[in-house]
Amino acid sequence: MSALGYVLEHYVVLSALLFTIGAIGFLVRRNVLIQLMSIELMLNAINLLLVAYNRQHGGPMTGQLFAFFIIAVAAAEAAVGLAIILSYYRLKASVHSDEADALKH
């Protein structure tokens, strides 16, 4: 794989687009599972950005390590998030966050 076609800006713009799609998904969709997946998309965009910058900077591979940590944390976050959704679902039998309004006065 030659580095000939490597253009950092492309990766950054791609990552920004991906992050934006995730953010829109989070803000617009009201299904909590979709919101959770949108957060995964955003984290994935961050990973891509970190790896691209890591390629740029070279050196001690901090960017890639950062991506590893984010993957691990994202998995843990997904586990806790799904547990919360599950317990909420059992109590309310609904997965729409708009219906989460028992606390609004």
Add this chain to the structure above:
Amino acid sequence: MTFDVVYGLSPLLVVALGALLLMLAEAFGKPNPQGLAPTGEVSDAGAGRAGELGMGAAVVLFVGAALSLGVWLAGPDNLVGLELTRPYLIWDRFTVFVCFTLCLGGGLSCLLAGGYLTEHEIDRAEFFPLVLFSTVGAMALAAAGELLTLFVALETMSLGVYALVGLRRTPRSSEAALKYFLLGSFAAALMLFGAALLYGATGRTDLAGIGQAIAAIGQGEGPGAAQVLIALVLVVVGLAFKVSAVPFHMWTPDAYEGAPTPATSYMAVAVKTAAFAVMVRVLLIAFGDERLTSWASGWPPVLATLAVASMTVANLVAGRQSSVKRMLAYSSIAHAGYALVAVVATIRSPAAEGSILFYLLTYTVSTAGAFGALILCGSRGKEAVSYEDLAGIAKRHPAAAMAFSLFLLSLAGVPPTAGFFGKLYVFQAAIDAELYVLTVVGLLNSLVGAYYYLRVIVFMYMREPAPGATLAVPMRSGYVASALVIAAVLVIALGVLPNVTLEWAAIATVGRS
């Protein structure tokens, strides 16, 4: 060398070890038949032992606080071996002071939980390992001097707290956890994108290195300047969410109200303290460049806006709440506003960092105490949540009413309580930094805030409960009572003799370049 590291990090290590031991004790311990509900099924090994485990967790955290004190007296700078942990964990006086506050707040919350979980028959002794794990994350967060460590510590703290909020099997608790989790993860992702941009612009992940690189970029509008600014915005938004500053506070009232009260207390004190510690460190070390700390092109105007908005909005809305728990949630938002004033003041006043630390300590003891008094006022089947529940409680339980009044006066900033000196030093730092407008807004807000704190006291002492209403009977719990005694002694001690603590806070700085 090794001794230095182990001794220096001992508060962190003790709490981590305690978390593991408590987790095992909870999982493999024998159930305590006496502590179980008469109808409750014995399904869990640790069931019915909330009180004992709570005591254990509180002891671990208080030992952590005592060790922080020990490390302080030995002087973190004298422990040469601690250099080894740099730049990942910066174990300076600032960190040690915050660790003390965190352990204290966590320990008080654990004592409260020991009484609360037993009284309300909530079979969730996992509360305690989660608090300890979360506290480890909070301490590491306060010490973090590098983005990767910072992120992992932040998530360790947050994941524990998400679970704590949803611990009760009620729709409200679950819903609160859901909201907090979704918005918390979203904010963490925004902050992380900022961190990635910073890494891209500077090639560094340690805060000091980023600071130097930004200073180099800053000269002559070089490349990367725009990237740094956007990273700054994203990081500030993420942190503002964690300290629940307006307009990033939407989750706070819901999460605070829905969570079990000891978890609310823990969120209000520990999460906020750690978030402010990391905010100060990130802003002063990584974004401490002259350009970024100026009023024209940096973070001070943004944070000043957040501070004014937090104080004003929270104080206006807090007065309209019918639930005392929700009122205390808004009060915690207002207090974040006061602390933000001090954060802004760090740009010109060297004493401001100390005033933040002192403020956080006084806030911790007053808030943990106030939530504790609220817990004490309710008992099985009837938790005290609204103003009406508290009506006339002074006649039925004078001690509870007196303790509650003391903590509320401290939150309102009435002398001679801890809260008064906390606010005083924050405003002094703001005047030193020539932030006159912010000071005036803060003072006016303290006056407005006094209204809703005093309203609780009026209900407790001067109102009679509505005839026929179910009365909230104060519970009897040694755990809650001891937590209240500790908090009350500290509130008075810090109010009468603030000098020593203040001198200590004054020399605890993050060591900006």
Add this chain to the structure above:
Amino acid sequence: MEQIGFGIISACLLGAALGVVTGKNLVHSVLWLAVTLVTTAALYVFLNATFLAGIQVILYTGGVITLMLFGVMLTRRDERVMVENEQNGRRLWIAALAALGLFALLAAATFKTPGLPRTQAEPTTTDAIGRAFLTEHLLAFEVLSLLLLAAMVGAIVLARRHDAGADARGGL
């Protein structure tokens, strides 16, 4: 050649990401998320991060997607896997504007940074990553292990089904 590859892969990536957030069927969304993650792994290969690409496919795609599928299956209410029209027009516009603003900012930041130094990175080796984990970033690594433990305890507590009924009686 690589430019073309990059173009195709990024088109797939963005398409799949749109599929995740616009899907009406939750199971489809999860599968689109899997596609997103796998195509990202392909980009990692372009960026010399082969080990990370492997981890992404095995752990992230394998683990998280399975988890998500469980989540979807466990919360489906009979035939209500389909999410009916849930968008709120006003909210959609506000969100779209906010997000476009965000993207414009991010894109502006990128194009305003022309003169970054370009070093040719040597191919990453698993060896170097392992070393970095256990030397420089040992502290973060240890904290991460506590994080996973805390997440495990938290997830088990929240998802466990047993109910003594006590909470319901003493509830708010």
